[in-house]
Amino acid sequence: MNSVTEKMIGHSPVFTRVVNAARMVAVTDVPVLISGEPGTGKALLAREIHGASPRALAAFRVVGCSGVDEAGLEIELQASAAGSTLFLDEVADLGLEAQAKLLHYMESVEAGRAGYPNVRILVSTCRDLLALQKAGRFREDLYYRLHVVPITMPPLRDRTDDIVLLLKQFTADLARRHGRKAPRYSVTARNLIKQYRWPGNVRELHNFCERMVILMAGAIVQTADMPIEIRRDASTASDSTLFTLPEGGIDLFALEGDMIRQAISMSGGNRSKAARLLGLTRDTLLYRIQKHAIE
Numbered sequence: 001m002n003s004v005t006e007k008m009i010g011h012s013p014v015f016t017r018v019v020n021a022a023r024m025v026a027v028t029d030v031p032v033l034i035s036g037e038p039g040t041g042k043a044l045l046a047r048e049i050h051g052a053s054p055r056a057l058a059a060f061r062v063v064g065c066s067g068v069d070e071a072g073l074e075i076e077l078q079a080s081a082a083g084s085t086l087f088l089d090e091v092a093d094l095g096l097e098a099q100a101k102l103l104h105y106m107e108s109v110e111a112g113r114a115g116y117p118n119v120r121i122l123v124s125t126c127r128d129l130l131a132l133q134k135a136g137r138f139r140e141d142l143y144y145r146l147h148v149v150p151i152t153m154p155p156l157r158d159r160t161d162d163i164v165l166l167l168k169q170f171t172a173d174l175a176r177r178h179g180r181k182a183p184r185y186s187v188t189a190r191n192l193i194k195q196y197r198w199p200g201n202v203r204e205l206h207n208f209c210e211r212m213v214i215l216m217a218g219a220i221v222q223t224a225d226m227p228i229e230i231r232r233d234a235s236t237a238s239d240s241t242l243f244t245l246p247e248g249g250i251d252l253f254a255l256e257g258d259m260i261r262q263a264i265s266m267s268g269g270n271r272s273k274a275a276r277l278l279g280l281t282r283d284t285l286l287y288r289i290q291k292h293a294i295e
């Protein structure tokens, strides 16, 4: 049996937790509800759960639910063979009648009714299913039937530890696929990549790597070679001026002392907390407290 981690790249704690949950649920028959923003890897995880399950040798069928009505769903459900896995992508796009059909199907499979072969259901959504359920747009009974083991794929901005790993792996794989020499990244370009919020998540990072492999094969990617949205995001996030120096200048030493006093007071005298507020290590803060002779 394959491991769930085989194709899924990531080593951040939040990602590892997801993979561990997927590994545990893979060996069972229960439905899995995979939520998360677009491009976070929901479909890939569903495929990996199937691949790590005792059903790995049977079919894995994907049905995109957008535009699928009750009759369309019925056809898809009937086409699923015993022992296979059916992945319903964007399940919240099913209308209420189709939802009723799915619920009835899942209940019938679970009860082992004649004409209902043993098919495992995995679903994904990028919507807030609970909110839809409360708004009357998603059946409550179906919600709870699907909600046995919910797994939430974290957005890439919450697993920044994985960005460089994904960048390296995607670059190497895509360079091989396109028969190009992999580009390398300057330190500043790499920092921009780490700071960017990646609203399209792993898919956006993958597309970016592909673009760079094609356009910058064998070269060193500099800031100027990066897409405008990545440069713009970083300039608003970190490169922008934090504080504008007045024309008459300032007393930097006094300002530093003042900031340290404020941080100590804000943290109720806790030196570690104060250091965190100032983005310093505790040792550096203690050194500066001494330098400013702060009590």
Ligand SMILES: Nc1ncnc2c1ncn2[C@@H]1O[C@H](COP(=O)(O)OP(=O)(O)OP(=O)(O)O)[C@@H](O)[C@H]1O
Residues within 6 Å of the ligand: 007, 008, 009, 010, 036, 037, 038, 039, 040, 041, 042, 043, 044, 045, 124, 126, 202, 203, 206
């Ligand atoms: N952890 C990962 N390791 C390697 N590749 C990944 C990972 N997560 C996602 N990908 C890749 O990113 C792309 C988007 O993933 P996927 O289609 O699974 O996302 P999704 O959440 O289902 O997106 P959508 O909601 O838009 O359908 C795919 O090419 C997938 O192979």
